[in-house]
Amino acid sequence: MKGSLKTCAVALLVMFALLVVGCQRQEEAQAPQRVDLIYVEWSSEVASTNVVAAVLQEELGYEVRLTPVSAAAMWQGIAGGDADAMVAAWLPTTHGHYLERLREQVVDLGPNLDGTRIGLVVPTYVEISSIDELNENAERFDGRIIGIDPGAGLMSKTEEVMEAYGLDNLRLMEGSGATMTAALADAINREQWVVVTGWTPHWKFAQWDLKYLEDPQNVYGGDEQIHTIVRQGLEQDMPEVFRFLQNFSWTTDDMQQVMVWNREEGATPYETAKRWVAENPARVQAWLR
Structure with a gap:
């Protein structure tokens, strides 16, 4: 009798253990896969990355982790498979040196947006029109070019510009996209001369009357594109995600709409992205085909 009870107890324990293991495996099978997106905190990239995250989470059911980093860390994160x-x-100018160095370690899915541009930007009331006029007017600009984060391709390209044009009377100030626009806003409110590193699309062009300084030596290059870059192996690991990212593309008007919404009081980038996705179902479905 005792032996039978002991056998039954062991059998029950085994059944319970198998049930627990089975439940754990079922939960693991049902848990959504996670997609790691990495980006630089430019207002344009905040907009596009959150729209991609919203589609992945709201339409395809993936868990998404967003990681803001410097440009160098962003490229290395993809190349190393950490994102x-x-x-x-x-590309081809702003981040061209990263792609040249890491081309064999990443997968370039091509452009998701056409018609971008980088350069030095001033308010339209500033009475010069070209980069080669900056040095002789350095005092009017307080001897400064207001930049963004030091790892940005725009900053390294601006250093090349300063060398090419011999801008010895000016210093390139490091900061962030937010500190750059804050300095720009302050100068405009005071009607002072100011020059900043700029890019299009950006909400500042809708906010103020601005112009790019001409670049006779074409150091900044012409119009650019924004590309989608993924890690090696993503197509095999997450074919649905890969296909969506391959199809993802939109316009400067689309992006600027999201950026403007992000400027509204109380707005958050992800909720704004969800709003854009909800209002553009045909575009989203084209990405998911």
Whole structure:
């Protein structure tokens, strides 16, 4: 009798253990896969990355982790397989040196947006029109070019510009996209001369009357594109995600709409992205075909 009870107890324990293991495996099977997106905190890339995240989560059911980093860390994150994708590669000029070095370690899915541009930007009331006029007017600009984060391709390209044009009377100030626009706003409110590193699309062009300084030596290059870059192996690991990212593309008007919404009081980038996705179902479905 005792032996039978002991046998039954062991059998029950085994059944319970198998049930627990089975439940754990079922939960693991049902848990959504995670997609890691990496980006630079430019207002344009905040907009595009959150729209991609919203589609992945709201339409396809993936869990998404967003990681803001410097441009160098963004490229290295994809190359090293620490992140799955980015939709923030400005090519061929701004991030060209990163792609040249890491081309064999990443997968370029091509442009997701056409018609971008980088350069030095001033308010329209500033009475010069070309970069080669900056040095002789350095005092009017307080001897400064207001920049963004030091790892940005725009900053390294601006250093090349300063060398090419011999801008010895000016210093390139490091900061962020937010500090750059804050300095620009302050100068405009005071009607002072100011020059900043700029890019299009950006909400500042809708906010103020601005102009690019001409670049006779074409150091900044012409119009650019923003590309989608993914890690090697993503197509095999997450074919649905890969296909969506391959199809993802939109316009400067689309992006600027999201950026403007992000400026509204109380707005958050992800909720704004969900709003854009909800209002553009045909575009989203084209990405998911």
